[in-house]
Amino acid sequence: MRDPCAIDQPTCISFSGGRTSAYMLWRLLQANGGLPADAVACFANTGKEVEATLRFVRDCAEHWHVPIHWLEYRPDAPGLAVVDFATASREGEPFEALIRKRQYLPNPVARGCTVSLKVRTMHKFVRALGWTEWDQFIGIRADEQRRVVKIRARGHSTESVSETMCMPLAEAGVTVHDVTAFWQAQPFDLELRTVNGRTLEGNCDLCFLKPRGQRLALIKARPEAAVWWIRMESLNLASKPSGARFRADGPSYADLARFAADQRDLFDGADEPIACFCGD
Ligand code: SF4
Structure with a gap:
């Protein structure tokens, strides 16, 4: 073979x-x-x-x-x-x-x-x-x-x-x-922790395909990580002149950052990410 x-x-x-x-x-x-x-x-x-x-x-x-x-x-x-x-x-x-x-x-x-x-x-x-x-x-x-x-x-x-x-x-x-x-x-x-075989911070730090709870936990650990994503969602783009969201089916990154600042432990280890081909 x-x-x-x-x-x-x-x-x-x-x-x-x-x-x-x-x-x-x-x-x-x-x-x-x-x-x-x-x-x-x-x-x-x-x-x-x-x-x-x-x-x-x-x-x-x-x-x-x-x-x-x-x-x-x-x-x-x-x-x-x-x-x-x-x-x-x-x-x-x-x-x-x-x-x-x-x-x-x-x-x-x-x-x-x-x-x-x-x-x-x-x-x-x-x-x-x-x-x-x-x-x-x-x-x-x-x-x-x-x-x-x-x-x-x-x-x-x-x-x-x-x-x-x-x-x-x-x-x-x-x-x-x-x-x-x-x-x-x-x-x-790789100096990044894994949970259930997943590297939480792998690929783009707050990739919109990561589960919401995971993104919240990451923002809580490193609030500055949300800044870029919030800024992208505030851009005036031709497709959505008043701003758009990476996830129409969930909160904006600005909301996530607010939740993360307010709450304690939001990571749900059982929450499944959407598969992407960015790889591990
Ligand atoms: S799908 Fe890949 S390239 Fe796109 S945000 Fe997620 S990790 Fe980054």
Whole structure:
């Protein structure tokens, strides 16, 4: 049987900055004796990742001696910028630029942010390398069955038929327990806590797809995190001149910030997030 971690054609390894995709990168390095010449590892920064995530991406590159390309969305041609740990956006600049260009706020129905900030940004990067077809390795585990089934059924990206989606961890039967055990044995780790296998502050800090109770708990722990989200909801956008919300079916971020200031423990560990493809 073919090793799901073997790389034998142009391959883009999507590193979200979480433990699972970092583990995938490590497995790929082991299986291929390092990073093959026609493979690239990419981290697409939205500007709303917490600092610990940025440090973790940097640390993986340094500990494993692997180049990781830090990419950011830009609204004007060529549509992306290559940055690094020192120059990466930390104030949501790429995300805000997308919102201003599109003139609407992403929401659970018309998400757009994952695709524009991450998926298409990586596509632009590899196309600039001259690639016309490639494998896209993503860090989805065997225990994430809903996502596995959906991606397998599609086979390629929603954005490009040139890209074949590969889930080496799912193919190898890797579960969250394997990933946790791996990181417990490493000399460095992502400095973000997990609850029931979920990294609460992973991806964009207050992503609107995170459960409301989780966002409240995060705002309570770090009230300043809400400021950017509140500001985005107060923008005068063509789609909603008087302001819009990331979640029409819930409170605004300004309301969440008020609730968080008033209440004590609001995190409901059983509350389920909406699945997104930003990855862990
Ligand atoms: S983490 Fe959430 S807000 Fe950020 S790009 Fe992904 S879906 Fe959008």
